[in-house]
Amino acid sequence: MTTVYIADTGVFVRCGGPDKSKFQRLRRALQQAGVSLRIPQRVYQELGGNPAADKYPSGDIPYADGFEDGWIVVAEELDYANPLVSTVMDEVRRFIANETDRDEDIIEKADTALVGLAAQVLDTGEADHVVLLTTDKPAGRAAEALLPQHGFSDSIEFRYVSVAYLESLTADEFW
Template sequence: MTIVYIADTGVFIRCGGPDRNKYQRLRRAVRRGGVSLHIPKRVFEELGGDPTADVYPSGTTPISDGLTEGWVLVADDLEYRNPLVSTVMDETRRVIANETGRDEDRIEKTDTALVGLAAQLLDTRDADKVVLLTTDKPAGQAAELLLAEHGFSDRIEYRYVSEEYLETITAAEFRSETFDSRST
């Protein structure tokens, strides 16, 4: 069974930089768990991975060590021509807007990219299951709700990455036998 872990920008921001204990604990857990954290290109850009980006221009990213070491991977481009991907991304924007009371136009494109990537990986069978690690509860809830509506109810899980989660994370979090719908 292939489980793919997708991480949101907030996970890395909440960890702090590579010199922080939470970052090192996450790094150790992911590496010992034998997995990688996949991030959409939008997350990469938000973390400063593209110095030419208009929105988040920076050349220093808190994940550069993870990219070099291979425990963080930038996912392939989203296939917007895939009707499932584009539909789920549009639906995600609406769900988050309704949940938060914000205008749809103000919903971060990164949030929709997380759910779009999960849909794409499940649809193409590049993943049997997806675990979304996020600090954004509405995005995580949208992922579980919408992907279930599109036939992936038993193949998606979101984990809310709180301070406590990062302070206690171990490699066991990344082993297939721990896939247990732990979303909170």
């Protein structure tokens, strides 16, 4: 089974930066397991990077070592022409709006991009399992509720990245 790990901005914010123990624990766990975190370009932008630059990282991104070491990877642009990707992203926006009682127009695009990337990775066959690491419970629940409706039953797993999760994280989480 091929698993892809996708992370949101909140994971890095919750880590507190490269000099913090939670960040180092995340880095160490991923490197020991030999896997990387994939982030949508929207997340990269939120972290301060410029996805239009020729080489990652760029801007004032505080996680440059993660990109240089390869345990954080910026995903290719989402294929919005793929009906599955665009449909899932629309459904995620509606799901989050309904769950949080907010207007659809103010739902963060990075939240929909997380689940859109999961759909794209599964649809292209790049992976048969996606683990979504996020601090955004509505986005995680949207992924678990909506992707099975598109034929990806048992293919998505949402892990809520709490402080406790980061403080006890080991490579075992990624095997």
